[in-house]
Amino acid sequence: MTKIFALAALIAVVLTGTSPEVRAQASAPAAQPVAGANSFNRLFRPPPRGNLPPAEDGIHDPSSPGTRELQAPLEAFGPLQKSGTGNRVDWAASLQTGKIAPRWDIAKPDAKPEALDLNIVREVKGSTPDVVFSHARHGQILDCANCHPTIFEAKKGANPMSMASLALGQSCGVCHGRVAFPNAECRACHSKPKAGAGPAAAAKTGAGK
Amino acid sequence: MSMWKNGGIGSWVALAAFAATLALGAGGAGEARAEFGDIVMNQYSDAAGIRPVVFPHWFHRVRFSCKACHSDLGIKFKAGGNDITMVKIMDGLYCGACHNGKMAWTVENCDLCHTGKQGTPTQAHENTIQRLPGSAGTGAGKR
Numbered sequence: 001m002t003k004i005f006a007l008a009a010l011i012a013v014v015l016t017g018t019s020p021e022v023r024a025q026a027s028a029p030a031a032q033p034v035a036g037a038n039s040f041n042r043l044f045r046p047p048p049r050g051n052l053p054p055a056e057d058g059i060h061d062p063s064s065p066g067t068r069e070l071q072a073p074l075e076a077f078g079p080l081q082k083s084g085t086g087n088r089v090d091w092a093a094s095l096q097t098g099k100i101a102p103r104w105d106i107a108k109p110d111a112k113p114e115a116l117d118l119n120i121v122r123e124v125k126g127s128t129p130d131v132v133f134s135h136a137r138h139g140q141i142l143d144c145a146n147c148h149p150t151i152f153e154a155k156k157g158a159n160p161m162s163m164a165s166l167a168l169g170q171s172c173g174v175c176h177g178r179v180a181f182p183n184a185e186c187r188a189c190h191s192k193p194k195a196g197a198g199p200a201a202a203a204k205t206g207a208g209k
Numbered sequence: 210m211s212m213w214k215n216g217g218i219g220s221w222v223a224l225a226a227f228a229a230t231l232a233l234g235a236g237g238a239g240e241a242r243a244e245f246g247d248i249v250m251n252q253y254s255d256a257a258g259i260r261p262v263v264f265p266h267w268f269h270r271v272r273f274s275c276k277a278c279h280s281d282l283g284i285k286f287k288a289g290g291n292d293i294t295m296v297k298i299m300d301g302l303y304c305g306a307c308h309n310g311k312m313a314w315t316v317e318n319c320d321l322c323h324t325g326k327q328g329t330p331t332q333a334h335e336n337t338i339q340r341l342p343g344s345a346g347t348g349a350g351k352r
Contacts, residue, residue, distance in 0.1 A: 044342045050242065051244065052242050052243070054243075054263075054324065057241060057242050057243035057244070058240060058241030058242055058243060058326075059241045059243035059247060059249060059263055059325055059326060059329060059334060060243070060263055060324045060325060060326070061260055061324060061325060061326045061327070064260055064320055064323070064324045065320050066318070066319075066320030066321040066322070066323070066324045067324045069320075069321060070265070070321070070324065071268060073244055073265075073267060076267070076268065076271060077267075085245075086245040086246070086335075087244055087245045087246065087267050089267070091270065100270075100271050102270065102271065102272055102273050102274045102277070103272060103273050103274065103277060104274050104276065104277065105276075105277060105281060106273075106277045106278075106281040106282065106306060106307070107281070113274070113276070140274070141274040141275045141276060142274070142275050142276050142279075142280075143276040143279075143280040145280060146275065146276060146279055146280055146286075151286075166337075167337045167338065167341075168338070169336075169337075169338075173337065174286045174287075175275075175286065177336055177337035178246060178288075178333040178336045178337070179245070179246035179266050179270075179333065182245070182337060182340070183337055
């Protein structure tokens with residue numbers, strides 16, 4: 001009797017061991033049409049190619065004699081820190097590490113910025129991490145008057161905004177999403193996790209002003 | 210025509226050239242994929258019969274802080290929000306503050322700035338609105 005059971009178990013092991021491979025081989029040709037049906041770009045990811053040379057980017061006229069004279073982006077971006085969005089360059093990191101040294105003042109080549117070292121924490125709704133705005137970072141490339149008082153009143157709570165208004169080009173959206181890193185880089189701004197993320201914390205912080 | 214009559218290598222070369230043209234057209238001309246932040250300026254260019262200007266933000270950003278142009282030169286943060294004309298540039302305003310032959314090339318080099326395809330609307334290229342699914346590419350998100 002025991003021999004028969006052992007034989008049955010052996011057969012079972014052999015069967016279960018080999019059957020998945022057999023099944024995979026059988027289903028491999030059938031997988032092709034499914035992949036085709038699922039080829040829709042449901043995440044709306046941008047096409048992989050970026051940083052095209054001017055003559056190929058669709059905006060410059062390739063028949064213009066000047067187009068071929070212009071620098072290709074990748075020629076300049078080589079040594080800079082990379083990023084996944086925008087120009088695919090991390091401009092802030094490139095500035096911090098001295099890969100770029102943009103001139104601060106048109107008339108005075110040696111002038112240096114005097115940035116205010118003040119972080120503004122902007123409490124937002126729900127469990128989304130709060131926004132930390134660094135005056136020090138922005139002040140390296142911008143003058144106070146670039147933002148104050150036209151875009152932002154220099155007073156805490158005086159500047160209501162939403163991600164929708166940003167997308168339409170207001171507040172931070174004047175630059176972010178147009179030339180500074182795009183709004184899709186949520187964590188670049190929403191960088192301060194809430195202590196007690198949840199409904200209680202949201203109720204305490206108010207209406208995400 | 211003789212190329213077609215002869216057949217042989219000539220017609221194959223012509224066919225290959227035609228196929229290459231088709232492939233290029235499909236890849237390049239359909240959708241504009243210029244740099245994020247490139248500004249197309251076409252307030253006057255089309256009407257004047259010259260190519261619109263493509264301002265490469267990335268190129269200038271390597272060399273200058275935002276403040277240098279947007280504060281020292283008073284250029285507003287808005288594509289189409291600055292009434293820039295060649296006369297003003299020649300008088301040293303806007304682009305003319307640097308494009309004066311001392312810091313950068315002079316206005317005689319029309320083709321170096323006026324490099325855009327005619328009919329391209331004024332825009333901040335690749336901006337958030339343009340990137341939303343369903344927006345009409347370069348024409349949408351004009352601001």
